[in-house]
Amino acid sequence: xxxxxxxxxxxxxxxxxxxxxxxxxxxxxxxxxxxxxxxxxxxxxxxxxxxxxxxxxxxxxxxxxxxxxxxxxxxxxxxxxxxxxxxxxxxxxxxxxxxxxxxxxxxxxxxxxxxxxxxxxxxxxxxxxxxxxxxxxxxxxxxxxxxxxxxxxxxxxxxxxxxxxxxxxxxxxxxxxxxxxxxxxxxxxxxxxxxxxxxxxxxxxxxxxxxxxxxxxxxxxxxxxxxxxxxxxxxxxxxxxxxxxxx
Amino acid sequence: xxxxxxxxxxxxxxxxxxxxxxxxxxxxxxxxxxxxxxxxxxxxxxxxxxxxxxxxxxxxxxxxxxxxxxxxxxxxxxxxxxxxxxxxxxxxxxxxxxxxxxxxxxxxxxxxxxxxxxxxxxxxxxxxxxxxxxxxxxxxxxxxxxxxxxxxxxxxxxxxxxxxxxxxxxxxxxxxxxxxxxxxxxxxxxxxxxxxxxxxxxxxxxxxxxxxxxxxxxxxxxxxxxxxxxxxxxxxxxxxxxxxxxxxxxxxxxxxxxxxxxxxxxxxxxxxxxxxxxxxxxxxxxxxxxxxxxxxxxxxxxxxxxxxxxxxxxxxxxxxxxxxxxxxxxxxxxxxxxxxxxxxxxxxxxxxxxxxxxxxxxxxxxxxxxxxxxxxxxxxxxxxxxxxxxxxxxxxxxxxxxxxxxxxxxxxxxxxxxxxxxxxxxxxxxxxxxxxxxxxxxxxxxxxxxxxxxxxxxxxxxxxxxxxxx
Numbered sequence: 001x002x003x004x005x006x007x008x009x010x011x012x013x014x015x016x017x018x019x020x021x022x023x024x025x026x027x028x029x030x031x032x033x034x035x036x037x038x039x040x041x042x043x044x045x046x047x048x049x050x051x052x053x054x055x056x057x058x059x060x061x062x063x064x065x066x067x068x069x070x071x072x073x074x075x076x077x078x079x080x081x082x083x084x085x086x087x088x089x090x091x092x093x094x095x096x097x098x099x100x101x102x103x104x105x106x107x108x109x110x111x112x113x114x115x116x117x118x119x120x121x122x123x124x125x126x127x128x129x130x131x132x133x134x135x136x137x138x139x140x141x142x143x144x145x146x147x148x149x150x151x152x153x154x155x156x157x158x159x160x161x162x163x164x165x166x167x168x169x170x171x172x173x174x175x176x177x178x179x180x181x182x183x184x185x186x187x188x189x190x191x192x193x194x195x196x197x198x199x200x201x202x203x204x205x206x207x208x209x210x211x212x213x214x215x216x217x218x219x220x221x222x223x224x225x226x227x228x229x230x231x232x233x234x235x236x237x238x239x240x241x242x243x244x245x246x247x
Numbered sequence: 248x249x250x251x252x253x254x255x256x257x258x259x260x261x262x263x264x265x266x267x268x269x270x271x272x273x274x275x276x277x278x279x280x281x282x283x284x285x286x287x288x289x290x291x292x293x294x295x296x297x298x299x300x301x302x303x304x305x306x307x308x309x310x311x312x313x314x315x316x317x318x319x320x321x322x323x324x325x326x327x328x329x330x331x332x333x334x335x336x337x338x339x340x341x342x343x344x345x346x347x348x349x350x351x352x353x354x355x356x357x358x359x360x361x362x363x364x365x366x367x368x369x370x371x372x373x374x375x376x377x378x379x380x381x382x383x384x385x386x387x388x389x390x391x392x393x394x395x396x397x398x399x400x401x402x403x404x405x406x407x408x409x410x411x412x413x414x415x416x417x418x419x420x421x422x423x424x425x426x427x428x429x430x431x432x433x434x435x436x437x438x439x440x441x442x443x444x445x446x447x448x449x450x451x452x453x454x455x456x457x458x459x460x461x462x463x464x465x466x467x468x469x470x471x472x473x474x475x476x477x478x479x480x481x482x483x484x485x486x487x488x489x490x491x492x493x494x495x496x497x498x499x500x501x502x503x504x505x506x507x508x509x510x511x512x513x514x515x516x517x518x519x520x521x522x523x524x525x526x527x528x529x530x531x532x533x534x535x536x537x538x539x540x541x542x543x544x545x546x547x548x549x550x551x552x553x554x555x556x557x558x559x560x561x562x563x564x565x566x567x568x569x570x571x572x573x574x575x576x577x578x579x580x581x582x583x584x585x586x587x588x589x590x591x592x593x594x595x596x597x598x599x600x601x602x603x604x605x606x607x608x609x610x611x612x613x614x615x616x617x618x619x620x621x622x623x624x625x626x627x628x629x630x631x632x633x634x635x636x637x638x639x640x641x642x643x644x645x646x647x648x649x650x651x652x653x654x655x656x657x658x659x660x661x662x663x664x665x666x667x668x669x670x671x672x673x674x675x676x677x678x679x680x681x682x683x684x685x686x687x688x689x690x691x692x693x694x695x696x697x698x699x700x701x702x703x704x705x706x707x708x709x710x711x712x713x714x715x716x717x
Contacts, residue, residue: 041353042339045340047341048350048352049340049363140443188288191286
């Protein structure tokens with residue numbers, strides 16, 4: 001059965017790797033992203049790889065007032081949405097944020113509030129259709145605030161908390177809410193970092209996302225799996241100690 | 248999206264402006280240099296990236312050295328430069344004509360991805376080298392050849408057109424009829440004319456993903472060459488050659504012939520056109536330098552030769568083990584240890600044939616440097632590209648572990664190759680001299696003129712091009 005899949009932030013590396021898997025499974029895709037040309041490239045790629053239908057529309061997630069009309073358009077094309085994957089995001093320059101309120105607010109908006117806005121609209125659609133999976137890429141950074149990355153962490157942590165509530169609310173409606181928390185991923189967003197053994201390729205993350213959605217999982221997915229262990233430790237360190245660490 | 252950072256990075260004040268450097272090398276792990284990598288994600292971003300790199304380097308007196316790099320399967324220094332534009336992320340299919348098998352894709356698409364997507368639809372690569380882990384852009388830049396060169400020529404001969412981002416940032420579409428000179432310079436041009444951004448190529452139809460393979464065991468070099476001659480109409484042919492055995496068995500080989508097999512599972516299309524499973528074996532770290540020594544290699548060669556029991560052996564085999572036996576072991580290049588290795592691949596014109604090959608092979612056998620991977624192949628006619636390697640004749644490729652006396656030995660081999668009118672493959676080379684290059688690639692001046700016309704000599708340079716005086 002061909003599924004109707006909406007991907008928000010389709011030009012991000014993890015989203016791309018994921019949508020390729022759906023294209024190969026001949027699903028129908030609706031791709032939202034900021035850059036028209038890049039969206040077109042990704043759409044042709046998905047078509048060649050086997051996607052049955054590919055639709056695209058431009059969406060700047062920080063233009064909240066456009067969310068409703070854009071999603072309305074999506075619901076008209078796909079009256080039933082089997083899967084939505086929210087994947088957009090940026091990696092804020094923490095140091096710069098510390099000296100720039102406006103930048104901090106923008107980053108919180110891009111990585112957190114915009115997602116809350118989209119989820120609010122999507123939740124009602126899923127509640128109505130009584131099925132499907134809402135999958136959102138958040139981050140292990142949202143598990144605990146650290147000096148190196150707490151603007152990003154705060155935004156992602158907010159989304160994760162929101163998803164917990166949403167999972168609870170939509171449980172009776174048979175809607176699965178998947179919170180995807182990748183660790184270090186080798187993407188253009190992290191191009192300037194030295195990569196070590198903990199880093200994963202977007203393709204690997206994509207495979208775990210598709211697998212979790214196929215299994216109708218409604219939970220927090222740490223990916224690759226070992227991040228569940230790492231974050232358990234990070235969360236368990238008492239504050240007395242944690243506040244002294246340079247993480 | 249992915250997340251946090253290691254605290255180390257945070258102490259660097261100017262993360263945004265200065266790109267970190269990385270240690271890079273070709274497949275031979277020799278030489279290793281420091282380079283600043285830039286990532287190409289979308290074709291339309293490339294002009295800007297090239298401009299940024301140029302601006303960063305205007306204060307330095309020699310022309311900036313920038314080269315596109317894909318999956319780093321060229322062995323030597325042809326994809327090494329002060330700045331590298333990494334194109335493996337430029338991996339989009341742009342269109343596919345199902346009736347003609349014509350695919351238009353961005354240049355970072357790998358041959359593995361092409362096979363994974365199109366084999367199930369009944370199409371195959373018109374030409375493939377010995378690994379599927381090269382990009383389309385890299386295959387064009389090296390103008391790679393395969394086991395069917397004697398009939399079907401090089402990779403570029405199946406390219407309908409390509410788009411190149413030249414030094415000015417302009418995207419120029421070229422083919423044999425459109426900007427012909429730029430096309431002839433770019434195919435086999437080692438990335439020195441610009442950044443290949445997309446290409447249109449014609450695939451060939453197949454009935455199954457399997458190859459009907461026949462292996463002939465030969466006793467010596469002249470029999471090997473005779474067998475090649477006798478099977479000149481067979482689509483695929485290549486010989487694994489024992490380069491450690493002397494005397495009357497010098498050049499004993501296993502000649503592996505292949506044809507695309509017809510349908511194997513008459514009803515099951517999926518089984519019939521299945522793709523290769525991803526490899527699970529890997530060499531995790533560099534092996535000790537002593538692992539490959541004359542004893543272990545000799546043992547390997549003897550065992551491998553006698554693997555073929557009869558004079559003629561036949562089997563049906565999937566395309567992956569047939570074309571890409573080494574792809575099943577990730578990072579096999581680490582077997583050669585930390586110092587790395589170089590692959591010496593030369594071609595001799597047909598006229599030099601038996602005599603020239605015997606002379607070189609004798610040198611190699613006597614040196615006891617021979618490795619477990621030596622491959623002999625008959626080439627068909629050369630093409631019109633200025634720097635493409637193949638010419639009608641015989642090509643031999645052998646891996647050599649790097650040691651302090653190796654290059655002097657290879658210089659000696661170069662002299663024999665030059666004497667017979669042959670040349671060395673640029674995609675494998677890490678050490679040939681400028682003089683050897685210029686003597687054996689007679690069209691290098693035409694190539695250089697085209698580069699200058701497009702300002703490429705002031706922008707696109709590699710360690711190799713600088714060494715070869717381009």
